[in-house]
Amino acid sequence: MVRPVETFLKYLDSKHLKLTRERKAVLEEVFFHPGHLEAEELTHTLRSKKSRVSRATIYRTLELLVDSGIVRKIDLGHGHSHYEHILGHTHHDHLVCLKCGKVIEFTDKKIERLQTNICQKSRFQEISHTVQIFGYCKDCR
Amino acid sequence: MVRPVETFLKYLDSKHLKLTRERKAVLEEVFFHPGHLEAEELTHTLRSKKSRVSRATIYRTLELLVDSGIVRKIDLGHGHSHYEHILGHTHHDHLVCLKCGKVIEFTDKKIERLQTNICQKSRFQEISHTVQIFGYCKDCR
DNA sequence: GATATAATTGAGACTGAATCTCATTCTCAA
């Protein structure tokens, strides 16, 4: 059982930061949103609900969530960032359809292992990686 | 022997476009620049040489170069695009140092093959892919 | 509960990359 709020609280405490109404609203929205969301989308969703949170705070909170390992910032080739929650999810990468925009997740342990090998060869300390494959999904090809 | 100008000309012809002084200047600069360059950098380099080309034209030309397969647009996590010439180069991906910004290229046929498998499984038609590994290089770790 | 202090927020200004507009200039085929 994963507890995003607890995880976030622990992170905030370690940095002497506070869990505010706004941060909690962002966290909940991100965590219960399936898939990949955009910051701008988030401002609208939250506004339509009871809790409006300013754009500045949304960006600031997303950064905290990324930092705390709850959320991952990804680039799907749209010229702006997307975010997905990763706490309790296994690592995956993406197939991105250039026509309909659909995003298919995949996991491949072998690729991960080969990447680790490559880093070792260059004495490179991996922090994160992204594998994006762009093309056309089975419905759009 | 690779002939970028010829390749570009062929592409332009096929689209009923013209090889102008400005387009040629951009192509040459990109092609003879080693590694990964930024659009803004390009405006400065070209200005300092004899041939000044407007920002608009530089962006427009880079798009044509990408389209014609001479150049690849890549995201090195800097919040803006980089470009590298790929004509006559074997495909590669990148290790990006988060501290010094160094970019190390690598090629791995096995990873490529595994990616092809993944696409087949989802009946996904691959057009391009990017693999970026972020971390610290041997001098910065 | 009151208070102090440091953290937090929001509005809106700002930045920087990239795109768009449109009047002017250029290219090239006829």
Next chain:
DNA sequence: TTGAGAATGAGATTCAGTCTCAATTATATC
């Protein structure tokens, strides 16, 4: 040489994301 379409450049515009700063809020302590 000329005309039509293509191309260019200056500057306006867009858009994501960041910054500023005055006003507000959370939490620890009294």
